[in-house]
Amino acid sequence: MGQKLRGHTLPAEAACRDSMIDIGRDESVLILIKHCQDMKQQETRLRLITLILLLTCMALLIYTTSSGLRQHEESGSRGQGSAVEQRAPYSRQETLFPEDKQTRLRIHLRPPSPTNKTKMSDGQYFEWDVDFGKYYNEKTRAIVIPASGIYFVYVRITLSCHGEETQNLQLFSLRLRCWNERYTKQRQLTDAKDDVECTQDRSKSVFVGQLFDLNEGDHLSVWIEKGYKLIKTSSFGAFLV
Incomplete structure (x- = not known):
């Protein structure tokens, strides 16, 4: 098994x-x-x-x-x-300052030379000669605005007695006026008034300067209301800001 x-x-x-x-x-x-x-x-x-x-x-x-x-x-x-x-x-x-393109105003005026100076008296527009710049119209004795914009316009005048005044206190007054051929109405932009004491040999300056919104073709002129014989030196100008 x-x-x-x-x-x-x-x-x-x-x-x-x-x-x-x-x-x-x-x-x-x-x-x-x-x-x-x-x-x-x-x-x-x-x-x-x-x-x-x-x-x-x-x-x-x-x-x-x-x-x-x-x-x-x-x-x-x-x-x-x-x-x-x-x-x-x-x-x-x-x-x-594109003066050549005649689009911007920069002008400064001075009193005319004795040879160019005409007979002036109170109640007339002041006459100027161009120191520099353009756009002065000799016929209207005005600065002509070439383009609309904001301009600074100034007038500076020195007053002095010349010994010909018969009164001690002499008054002076001017007006800055504006007119345009498109409008018949004349505008007064601003004015200035002062006086000179002629008992002493003194001089006084009158200055007017302000910004104005002017239009193309506006004519700016200085109107001598009173005291033209007191003007010793002066200047007038404007420029676009």
């Missing part, structure tokens, strides 16, 4: 051992396949990392090149800008 059992047991043990060998071989194949898959994944990762590095290097190269070109262009534009800035004061000056 014992021998029969052992005879039956040996073939069973061999079959089991063979099956274990087959299982071991299958596991080896699975491990090899898994190893190959891992190698492929690592290779894919390496290729992806390499591609990212190449793209990064290309981006850095493009950025560096564009930055250099931008700096070169900015330096060139700054050079041109400095040249423009150097020309800017002249451009601004031409814009602020």
